[in-house]
Amino acid sequence: MRTLVVALVCAALLAPIGEARAAEISSTPIFGVVFQFLAECVVLNGGNNPVSVKLKIVGSHGDLLEAGNCYGSLGPGEFCSIVAGWQDGLSLGDGHPVSCVATAPSVANLRGAMVMHERVNDGMGGLLLLPMRSAPLR
Amino acid sequence: MSTHAVVVRSAVLVVLVAIVLGLAGLAPAAELLSPPLPTGVGSSGACHVRNTGTTPVSLQVSIFSNNSPVFMYDTCYDAPLQPGRTCLVVVDLPDASYAACSVTAGNVSKLKATLEIRGQYPTAGFPAGLLRVLVAEDLR
Numbered sequence: 001m002r003t004l005v006v007a008l009v010c011a012a013l014l015a016p017i018g019e020a021r022a023a024e025i026s027s028t029p030i031f032g033v034v035f036q037f038l039a040e041c042v043v044l045n046g047g048n049n050p051v052s053v054k055l056k057i058v059g060s061h062g063d064l065l066e067a068g069n070c071y072g073s074l075g076p077g078e079f080c081s082i083v084a085g086w087q088d089g090l091s092l093g094d095g096h097p098v099s100c101v102a103t104a105p106s107v108a109n110l111r112g113a114m115v116m117h118e119r120v121n122d123g124m125g126g127l128l129l130l131p132m133r134s135a136p137l138r
Numbered sequence: 139m140s141t142h143a144v145v146v147r148s149a150v151l152v153v154l155v156a157i158v159l160g161l162a163g164l165a166p167a168a169e170l171l172s173p174p175l176p177t178g179v180g181s182s183g184a185c186h187v188r189n190t191g192t193t194p195v196s197l198q199v200s201i202f203s204n205n206s207p208v209f210m211y212d213t214c215y216d217a218p219l220q221p222g223r224t225c226l227v228v229v230d231l232p233d234a235s236y237a238a239c240s241v242t243a244g245n246v247s248k249l250k251a252t253l254e255i256r257g258q259y260p261t262a263g264f265p266a267g268l269l270r271v272l273v274a275e276d277l278r
Contacts, residue, residue: 044171
């Protein structure tokens with residue numbers, strides 16, 4: 001009986017600790033071949049409490065392309081994003097897939113997406129960024 | 139029954155109740171929420187919800203943004219969503235913003251939903267004024 005009590009108490013104590021541990025959600029790598037111009041990682045806090053979130057966009061070699069921390073805290077219902085873009089005459093990520101990773105104490109109420117944008121003519125002599133594909137963070 | 143046995147049984151009962159209440163706290167809330175998506179320029183958002191269950195479901199669907207979207211129409215609000223049917227909410231989205239869709243119901247386990255961002259694709263050969271789906275994500 002005492003063993004059972006100890007086991008149950010341990011289970012009750014450990015369950016919340018498991019919930020409080022830092023967690024991570026990430027996207028699959030997405031790729032827009034030569035049309036990929038800018039990658040945007042956006043998260044939404046769907047919970048009722050502020051949460052500290054760290055974001056990073058990484059290339060296919062694990063190279064860090066961009067990082068951010070949502071100004072330290074993301075309030076309930078708030079959005080936050082980081083972008084990585086075209087550089088040095090090469091398409092984003094040197095023409096390779098890119099992924100997004102979000103880290104927070106709890107990701108249960110966090111939703112996120114990695115979105116690849118292409119650049120198209122707007123028909124009036126200007127340029128326009130259009131989202132061309134997306135992948136959820138899970 | 140000895141005092142010791144009573145104390146132990148009470149302790150077991152308290153711990154079991156705590157565990158049951160803890161598990162209840164982990165039960166999924168009656169809400170589905172999409173990942174956020176960028177709105178671009180001149181886009182609209184559409185949230186489709188399908189009831190895959192066998193009973194009607196009363197639900198509320200909301201497309202929200204960090205800037206105010208403009209409501210267009212909502213076919214989910216009028217009556218409970220019948221089994222096998224799909225309803226739709228559409229809004230005009232603000233430029234250069236983010237949007238997400240939420241679905242709230244008593245039970246969302248049989249609901250499947252998707253948020254679409256629709257926009258014009260201003261290239262030669264694509265008919266002016268027509269919208270196409272640029273990106274879409276499922277609610278969970």
